[in-house]
Amino acid sequence: MKKVLITGALGQIGSELTERLRRDLGNENVIATDIRKPDNNPTVENGQFETLDVQDFAAFLDMAKRYDVDTIIHLAALLSATAEQRPAFAWQLNMGGLMNGLEVARELGEGIKFFAPSSIAAYGPDAEPDTTPQDTVMHPTTMYGVTKVAGELLENYYHDKYGVDTRSVRFPGLISYKVEPGGGTTDYAVDIFYEALRNKSYKSFIAEGTYMDMMYMDDAIDAIVDLMNADSDRLLHRNAFNITAMSFAPEEIAAAIKRRIPEFEMTYDVDPVRQGIAESWPNAIDCQCARDEWDFTPSYDLERMTDEMLMRLEKKFE
């Protein structure tokens, strides 16, 4: 990874990955792109930025060639809840953008590295819910999940057929303080921190007892960088590795916050759409393959992540 083009760079993952890669590779070697223009996002603005609609193949190819990149990190996509509201558009954007990204990588030539995230959403309700294996049945019942499974297969295809060095992870819910996520089912685990500090209360749209995998953003960014730098000979899997750092239900994250903010109270106003999505996903996936094949080791558990989120957001609100 020497010169990287990132799509969806203004999103929750993109902003933090852009900042990290600019530190690792130098400002001029990270081309941040998004369909929107940066609006008060200094991490992305302090360097090369271009507007790019990933559905425009010619513009995508032109940009990758113009900057002579050797790696594409394709993050532009709709998340689960938004995709369920607009399934046809979700298919068009998630699959069209991915296909264009892979075609750009193929045109650039053999050995180009390509990353596009999959998700725990790639599993469906018939997968084992606990310690869900890396390799098992994958029959998602959401449009987002359907695009993730199809995307994993497509990335394998481009690797096997054209030699594109595709790599990916199945991300759990990602928790961060810099840029808020939008349109996801796991977003409650970020919203809760904002509301705990602003109002000392939170109304959860996910029901009590619903377990989902989660991870603090620093671990997610490390995971992308470590996987992209991993020795290809060690990778028995590629698209995509299970990774997770913790699994909790709403009442457990609420309890962790209450231990630090005793006045905090949580109530429930369950959204049937997002609850249905959450129930179709695993409770806790098994990430042993990622540990064995590229030494994945997250460092934030629920307690450390809660301390960090509250401390960082308090500073942000000052």
Ligand code: AKB
């Ligand atoms: C979502 O909730 O849609 C995402 C995901 C788990 O992929 N955070």
